[in-house]
Amino acid sequence: MQSQIECLLEEMRIKLSSVASDLLSVSGLCILWALARGEGDPKKLAALGEERLRHREEQLIDALAGSPQPMHRELLSLQLERLQLLHEQIARLNGMIAQALRPYQEVVAPLGRSAWVRSRFPRSR
Numbered sequence: 001m002q003s004q005i006e007c008l009l010e011e012m013r014i015k016l017s018s019v020a021s022d023l024l025s026v027s028g029l030c031i032l033w034a035l036a037r038g039e040g041d042p043k044k045l046a047a048l049g050e051e052r053l054r055h056r057e058e059q060l061i062d063a064l065a066g067s068p069q070p071m072h073r074e075l076l077s078l079q080l081e082r083l084q085l086l087h088e089q090i091a092r093l094n095g096m097i098a099q100a101l102r103p104y105q106e107v108v109a110p111l112g113r114s115a116w117v118r119s120r121f122p123r124s125r
Contacts, residue, residue, distance in 0.1 A: 001086075005032065005079050014066035019059050020049070024083070027053050035068060036077040 002024055006017055014035070020028050027050040034045055042064040046057055053060055068076075101108050111117050 001079065001083055005076065008072060008076055008079065009066070012066040012068040012072045014068065015063040019056055019063045020053060026050065029080070031064070032076060032080055036073050036080055038073060040068065 005023060009016055009023075012035075016028065016031060017023055020031075022028060023032070027048065030048040031045050034048055039045055042061045045064045046053075046060040049060055
């Protein structure tokens, strides 16, 4: 999905990935949602970035100076809505798994503290 968003940004002549290491970070998503909602001023978009990005504010402003069309904004909005839905579904599944494991908590809890288990099954972000 990130590559699809990046291709869409390329069509808009926006080079956000050249200054942001992760398009889907908090800052990246704030900028992307603002773009999708119609914001076009590169300075306003740059102001949405985290402090790390604002250290390179001039580069960020240059990277955000593109030419998004209404169709691009709509496609970006659809991609972001899809991403949001996936995050919601993952959270829902995590809740279902936690509930299903509740009767086995005495067995499962010590496994989570095991260095062997943690080394092979790192927690996702």
